[in-house]
Amino acid sequence: MRSPEVNPLKPAGLKAYFDAHPEIRVAIFAGKGGLGKTTSSSSLAYYLATEKKRKTLLFSTDPQASLSDIFEQNFFGKGVIEVIPNLFVVEIDADRRVAEYQAGVKQKIRDMYGLAELPREIEEYIDSSSAEPSMYESATYDAMAELVAANEFDMYIFDMPPFGHGVRMVAMAEILSKWVEKITEARSQVAEYEQVAASLKGERAQEDAMMAELLDIRQRITTFTDLITNQTSTGFFMVLIPEQMAILDTDRALAMFSELGIQLSGLIVNQVYPPELLEQPNLSEFLRNRLEGQRPYLQEIERKFGERVLSVVPMYTREPKGLEMIARASADLMECKVAV
Numbered sequence: 001m002r003s004p005e006v007n008p009l010k011p012a013g014l015k016a017y018f019d020a021h022p023e024i025r026v027a028i029f030a031g032k033g034g035l036g037k038t039t040s041s042s043s044l045a046y047y048l049a050t051e052k053k054r055k056t057l058l059f060s061t062d063p064q065a066s067l068s069d070i071f072e073q074n075f076f077g078k079g080v081i082e083v084i085p086n087l088f089v090v091e092i093d094a095d096r097r098v099a100e101y102q103a104g105v106k107q108k109i110r111d112m113y114g115l116a117e118l119p120r121e122i123e124e125y126i127d128s129s130s131a132e133p134s135m136y137e138s139a140t141y142d143a144m145a146e147l148v149a150a151n152e153f154d155m156y157i158f159d160m161p162p163f164g165h166g167v168r169m170v171a172m173a174e175i176l177s178k179w180v181e182k183i184t185e186a187r188s189q190v191a192e193y194e195q196v197a198a199s200l201k202g203e204r205a206q207e208d209a210m211m212a213e214l215l216d217i218r219q220r221i222t223t224f225t226d227l228i229t230n231q232t233s234t235g236f237f238m239v240l241i242p243e244q245m246a247i248l249d250t251d252r253a254l255a256m257f258s259e260l261g262i263q264l265s266g267l268i269v270n271q272v273y274p275p276e277l278l279e280q281p282n283l284s285e286f287l288r289n290r291l292e293g294q295r296p297y298l299q300e301i302e303r304k305f306g307e308r309v310l311s312v313v314p315m316y317t318r319e320p321k322g323l324e325m326i327a328r329a330s331a332d333l334m335e336c337k338v339a340v
Contacts, residue, residue, distance in 0.1 A: 009269075009302050013311045013336035014044060017235070017266060024235045026148070026227060029268075030160040030257075031239040032249045036270035036313065038066040039320050040239050041159040043330035049087035050327075051334075054154040059147060060091045061140045061160055067091050072322050084323070088153065097139040102126050148227060228262070235265040237310070242272060242297035251304065266310035269301060272338055273315050312338040 018024060029041040038060070045058040057080065060067045067089050068075045075081055077093030105126055106118055118126075148156055228234050238253060240246040254264055273291045277283055301309065313332050320329045332338070 009298055009309065009312060010339040011307075011309050011311055011336050013334050014237075014266075014268070015047070015334035017310050018048075018334075021235065021265075023232055025155060026234040027155070027157045028160060028228065028234065028236050029158070029239060030236070030253065032246055035241050035246055036239045036268070038062070038070050038159050039326075039329055040237070040268050040270065040313070040333060041157050042067065042070050042326050043333040045087055045089075045155075045157045046084075046323075046326050046330040047334050048155050048157075049084065050330075053086055055086050055088070055152075056155040056157065057088045057090065057147060057153040058157045059144060059159065060089075061144065061158060066159065070321050070326065090147070092140065092143050094139045094143075097143060101139060101142075145223070149223065229260075231263055231265070236262055237266055237268060238264060239268045239270055240301070241270050242294040242301060244297060247297060247300055247304065264308060267301075267305050267308050268333065269298070269309055269312045271315045272298070272312050274338055276339075311336045314338050 027041070027044060029037045029044075031037050041058060041060075045056050048054045049056045058067065060075075068091060071083060071089065073081075073083065075089050075091040077091070077096055080088050080090045082088050106123070109115070109118060109122065144158060147153075228236075236257070238250055240250045250267070257264065273287065273294055275291065277287060278291055311333050313329065314337075316325070316329070318325070320326060
């Protein structure tokens with residue numbers, strides 16, 4: 001809680017939030033592309049791994065190899081990689097995961113029905129599913145759920161894709177859950193008929209492998225959905241910058257996420273020019289204009305979002321890439337030093 005006598009846009013930083021919420025086990029960063037989600041999620045992961053010594057998994061759901069870019073190391077499609085002690089990174093190749101999923105579905109159908117080959121129509125139907133716009137989100141969501149279900153880390157940090165994808169991916173949980181529920185109901189009725197038919201023939205009904213698979217999928221989706229909408233165990237953060245479009249997008253996203261049952265834990269304002277630069281006598285006209293241009297938007301952020309702002313991170317003179325810059329950005333994110 002910020003006191004009224006201090007500058008209203010100098011929050012305590014993200015460290016204060018995590019100190020007050022030690023039970024948080026999942027952190028999700030969302031927001032429009034290019035505003036600093038990857039920097040913020042990497043900064044938090046660095047802090048938790050180095051300062052708190054928590055075994056931390058940083059997961060990018062961005063279709064671009066953003067973590068590879070910021071850590072200056074290729075993680076894309078290579079599984080879980082330990083970058084420094086306690087800090088693990090994974091960047092999935094969603095296209096490959098979709099292909100593996102399709103191959104798995106085909107094999108299960110062949111095994112269940114004792115087929116050497118699938119009928120051509122079924123083969124084509126499964127192959128065409130990769131063109132579905134929801135397939136990427138489904139594959140990514142499944143990967144997230146699988147990692148959390150394995151329970152091998154103390155902390156999970158998800159760097160969500162740009163806003164549109166992020167909303168669709170969160171919504172996907174509900175869509176998938178309802179879809180699996182419908183299929184399970186239908187399959188349950190079929191299983192009952194099969195049991196009756198087997199009984200009439202004096203045979204013993206076989207175990208329904210498809211039903212077991214559906215129930216397993218539903219259990220994983222439900223468990224993960226419960227986790228990411230649980231405000232006690234999950235912190236949900238949005239990143240924005242002091243520009244009109246970012247403020248409008250954040251406002252809109254908050255309403256949409258709220259409809260999905262996800263409440264915001266806090267906002268990070270990124271790329272803010274430190275106002276003390278104005279005191280420099282030789283400040284360039286370009287920087288002076290940038291500083292003065294941000295001021296009304298910072299005031300709007302304060303007016304719209306108020307105490308939801310947890311940290312203000314400064315603009316750096318170079319891109320925050322590499323461990324040295326991530327460490328610096330981490331310090332600024334966790335203990336806010338920018339007084340605006």
